[in-house]
Amino acid sequence: MRNAVxxxxxxxxxxxxxxxxxxxxxxxxxxxxxxxxxxxNRTGEAERCVEVRRIATSVDWPCDxxxxxxxxxxxxxxxxxxxxxxxxxxxxxxxxxxxxVLPVPTFFGYCDELxxxxxxxxxxxxxxxxxxxxxxFTPSESYFFSRYNHIWGWASWRRxxxxxxxxxxxxxxxxxxxxxxxxxxxxxxxxxxxxxxxxNALSGNxxxxxxQWTFACWRMGGLxxxxxxxxxxxxxxxxxxxxxxxSTPSYVTESVPLPLDFPLVHPGQVASDAKADxxxxxxxxxxxxxxxxxxxxxxxxxxxxxxxALRKYGAGSAS
Numbered sequence: 001m002r003n004a005v006x007x008x009x010x011x012x013x014x015x016x017x018x019x020x021x022x023x024x025x026x027x028x029x030x031x032x033x034x035x036x037x038x039x040x041n042r043t044g045e046a047e048r049c050v051e052v053r054r055i056a057t058s059v060d061w062p063c064d065x066x067x068x069x070x071x072x073x074x075x076x077x078x079x080x081x082x083x084x085x086x087x088x089x090x091x092x093x094x095x096x097x098x099x100x101v102l103p104v105p106t107f108f109g110y111c112d113e114l115x116x117x118x119x120x121x122x123x124x125x126x127x128x129x130x131x132x133x134x135x136x137f138t139p140s141e142s143y144f145f146s147r148y149n150h151i152w153g154w155a156s157w158r159r160x161x162x163x164x165x166x167x168x169x170x171x172x173x174x175x176x177x178x179x180x181x182x183x184x185x186x187x188x189x190x191x192x193x194x195x196x197x198x199x200n201a202l203s204g205n206x207x208x209x210x211x212q213w214t215f216a217c218w219r220m221g222g223l224x225x226x227x228x229x230x231x232x233x234x235x236x237x238x239x240x241x242x243x244x245x246x247s248t249p250s251y252v253t254e255s256v257p258l259p260l261d262f263p264l265v266h267p268g269q270v271a272s273d274a275k276a277d278x279x280x281x282x283x284x285x286x287x288x289x290x291x292x293x294x295x296x297x298x299x300x301x302x303x304x305x306x307x308x309a310l311r312k313y314g315a316g317s318a319s
Contacts, residue, residue: 034067034068035053113264
């Protein structure tokens with residue numbers, strides 16, 4: 001492979017080892033490893049973080065390795081976004097994997113080829129390895145374009161990441177100027193759902209970096225490439241995950257990763273597939289009036305805290 005890889009790690013040695021072994025098999029010429037620091041109140045976490053860093057830097061192929069190891073815990077929002085910025089300060093383009101995203105071998109060749117093909121095409125912002133609607137949408141080409149930038153294994157360019165703003169200062173103005181409406185394909189529910197979701201992230205109820213990346217892509221008018229076959233498996237569902245603490249959703253279990261055939265077959269035009277986006281709305285985000293009401297409830301910090309506590313209690317009772 002030709003491009004550099006950024007591996008984002010934290011405190012889970014077992015899954016980090018699986019993802020690192022997939023990277024090792026691909027032999028990237030440059031590997032960047034970014035690790036958040038341990039939390040002071042978590043017993044044994046410092047030791048797990050040390051072991052994860054050892055695993056993630058066990059390079060035994062010709063490769064330049066670069067590390068960004070934090071002493072303090074920055075959390076998902078700052079820790080991940082600052083690591084990606086560090087990566088793109090050094091690389092014009094590259095591939096990003098979190099420690100719980102396991103790619104199949106063809107993921108790397110797919111990213112390599114499309115990073116070059118769309119390198120100077122400002123219409124394209126993200127090459128995603130994740131397709132969670134494979135049971136419901138089958139393109140005739142090797143990939144399709146979407147308004148959604150799924151981040152379970154992805155690649156991009158410095159030219160796109162420079163639009164990232166962790167504070168989303170232009171969000172309200174962009175919405176008021178009709179930004180969401182232009183993306184909505186006529187769906188009022190889409191507009192309401194995403195305004196609530198991103199307003200909730202802006203309020204600080206969610207410690208995350210990815211809503212900001214979604215907004216950056218939307219604001220720049222950048223599309224995402226999604227593969228015909230899912231190229232990654234998320235290993236991170238469970239009680240020790242940061243956000244995916246529930247049981248694995250059906251759209252994940254259904255989307256079994258499969259290799260892509262080469263040479264890739266390219267779509268005839270660079271344009272979002274409205275049918276695919278509508279399926280993503282329905283089956284992944286479950287955009288509906290009920291979901292919007294739920295979002296409104298979660299916008300209140302007390303309700304959000306109670307729901308998290310109930311989820312943890314439910315997980316504990318089931319074990």
